[in-house]
Amino acid sequence: MGNLSSTMTTLERDREFWRGVLLAGGFAPLPRWSAAPVPGTGEHEITIPDEIAATLHWMAKEMGVSFPAVLLAAHAKVLGELSGEREVCVGYALKIGSPLPLRITLAPRSWRAVLLDSARAVEDLLEHIGFPVDDLRRELGLTEPLFETVFEFGVDGAGEFPEHTVLRFAWVEGEELVLRLLYKTDVLDSECAARIAAYHHNALALIADDPDAEHARQNP
Helix, strand or coil: CCCHHHHCCHHHHHHHHHHHHHHCCCCCCCCCECCCCCCCEEEEEEEECHHHHHHHHHHHHHHCCCHHHHHHHHHHHHHHHHHCCCEEEEEEECCCCCEEEEEEECCCCCHHHHHHHHHHHHHHHHHCCCCCHHHHHHHCCCCCCCCCEEEEECCCCCCCCCCCCCEEEEEEECCCEEEEEEEECCCECHHHHHHHHHHHHHHHHHHHHCHHHHHHHHCC
16 A cells, blocks of 8 residues: 555645645744834845855855755744744745745754755745645634745845735845845834844854855865
């Protein structure tokens, strides 16, 4: 008798995958860091130094993962620190306005482990894309938001904020690697947005300097 997964249809496998994601928890609430909350949106942009970006590209190639997975690992680590959670759920945007929930397990794990988990999570999401996740969510009676932050790579950062989202991290890669942080001003002020952007810069620098990266260089 074959195993269960071999006898399930693609639709059934997609349903089981997304059911597990939706029921797993991991909501990572952000601190409300605005001394004078006002409705609206703001934007803060930083450029990642070329030497850090080049090292991260090298790491992605050596480890057999996509470059966005490296950036996602840094985002997950920062989100874990801000929320105090050991598992976080982020919105992963494939196009404007359509983020899907993506869960990453953090502590106690090395940067390398989180990076590999981020890569696997993206691969799993892409394998099961196209399923009506919102319909399943309603069927399960889930009404609370799954995430507050959205990770975007290769999306131009335009458009409305998805429902319940307070922070969008739009990575743009051209001649330089740029992080464009878009935020709700009733949650964050400009100083705190700049601080969170700096946390991402520092996280990427730590990944680039991590002993696991040196091990990978010596053991390709």
